[in-house]
Amino acid sequence: ATKKLLVLPGDGIGPEIMREVARVVTWMERARGVVFDISEDLVGGASLAVHGVPIRDEVIAAAKAADAVLFGSVGDPRWASAGFDRRPEIAILKLRQELELFANLRPAKVFDALVDASTLKPEIVAGLDIMIVRETVGGIYFGEPRGIETLPDGSRRGINTEIYTTAEIERVARVAFDLARQRGNRVCSVEKCNVMESGLLWKEVVTDLHARDYPDVELSHMLADNCAMQLVRNPRQFDVIVTGNLFGDLLSDLASMLTGSLGMLPSATLGAVDASGRRPALYEPIHGSAPDIAGKGIANPLAQILSFSMLLRYSFGMEAEAVLIETAVANVLASGLRTADIMSPGTAQVGTAVMGEAVVRELDKL
């Protein structure tokens, strides 16, 4: 069956690292006989520049029709003061919401060859392998009422609303428990139930679901501030962390920075399996659009390539092919090639294209 992909490179380094994924796609078609039907479109600042909006309705429709979306990243300083309705970021927020991509899977994994890239001591992070499951269509990101209002005395007030329903909490917690069963079998649920009622409900719903359907998985609870500390103190204590949209935003970025190699980390954002067995899904690197190095040919394409490997695994069940890509990436690192962001003494610095080519060459050997 043809596999329908929508590719959205977006802003900054997005287009140039996506070109390296194209090589891997071509390799998969040639060497493994996979047939992809790929279309590409603009999002973020790139779309604003051409179409005046961060994402067009046609692109949302194409994303819904696709089997999977491969996303680069959005964010462009040139649109920083264009107004709240013309933020490049709307593209990713709208995709998450319209496709109901509620579970963002963000692995924070330290590659053996890169353990020294971390600002943390090697004995703290060696072998680190955490999966953060972040809720992505609810919470304060989307709750109403929201906005800025002017008060009678001329002063202003900004409002946002955090809302979580039983159903929203349950479905993302299920994803976390299911994942844990395939990993270390431990879930840590994170909220601020000592201050926020939405966190209190979160904790109760996760506890109930656990007792009902996942008694075999080890469940713990942690306050979000403590989790931020524990990630620094002893990150390897965690297996799967499940948390809301806003806490997940901070904690997953924090966790990925522990690895010291953001340029290596992919992510998947999944929706619900529908009646016909299809599951909307979007794959993107954890790093941003990095406008400061865009166009220079020095960006690290590996997180984008590994996002494609996640896509093969989660959207098409192509575990063998996903592992092939991951092995090729590990071999390239072991051979000593590095992009600027992961350079260390005794390794060889290469640009974006050479790194992409090297992955394909390793694939050829496997």
Add this chain to the structure above:
Amino acid sequence: ATKKLLVLPGDGIGPEIMREVARVVTWMERARGVVFDISEDLVGGASLAVHGVPIRDEVIAAAKAADAVLFGSVGDPRWASAGFDRRPEIAILKLRQELELFANLRPAKVFDALVDASTLKPEIVAGLDIMIVRETVGGIYFGEPRGIETLPDGSRRGINTEIYTTAEIERVARVAFDLARQRGNRVCSVEKCNVMESGLLWKEVVTDLHARDYPDVELSHMLADNCAMQLVRNPRQFDVIVTGNLFGDLLSDLASMLTGSLGMLPSATLGAVDASGRRPALYEPIHGSAPDIAGKGIANPLAQILSFSMLLRYSFGMEAEAVLIETAVANVLASGLRTADIMSPGTAQVGTAVMGEAVVRELDKL
């Protein structure tokens, strides 16, 4: 003039570390002729056990009448399932709100003698000295509507509201700018203006205030998720960080954990100067009640002692005495004494009381 202090040891290790502060207070009275009028009361789980509430109205009134409050910490697992209205944490939340203690000053400082205590590499954290100014009476901690409601279909929904007004943002930003002028003269304002309108207003108000009253201070803006990353990547890039209640909760805990020695870090929470020149203020260590080691005589009393030194500085302008205490603490560390939490090879482990006595002995020598 007599200096009126309210001492609230609270739960866990609170009482035992507060006893060590008492030694330092006595020293100040004896050696420097300062006259303190001290009263003490129960808060948190300790108050729940005796009075059935986490804090009594009389205690709030006494706190308002005092020149400064010296707080231990609240939190007790025995009250974990006592219900949202009987959380020990209500004690500190109510004190902040009733005294309008809107600016929480949380230094994250690496002591030279303890640079190896951090899980981060010494070259990343040596000399680290950040001040986080966290808003503490607004935002999602206190906004209405809030609560858990049951929907017609029997499912539930948890709601909290983030609200920030121009005035709330301005007054805490002023504290940050004023502090920056006495330090590195740089302020980084942190929000999620790419997702939340309350963050957008935050950024605008800080920007306007800066242009109007603090053009000499260097101002930058950063998204909260990026700030979490940057604190791990290169924490020394920051001088003063100013942010809202919830982001401040996570980011200040994260920043303090970078030092690896939570047991060393004090904090101050300040209100507004009133017509008669008084300023409500509360001082507390950053670490929590640590119920697991409570009553064992092994807790580190230094953060509580340094909170008293902050109290002398900010509430009474006693800079010389504040520095005396800080010097005494530094000398004790230099002499090789350590409580269990900051032990390292080649130093001598001591308990809570011996550490407190050592500080007083050093004060005697100064």
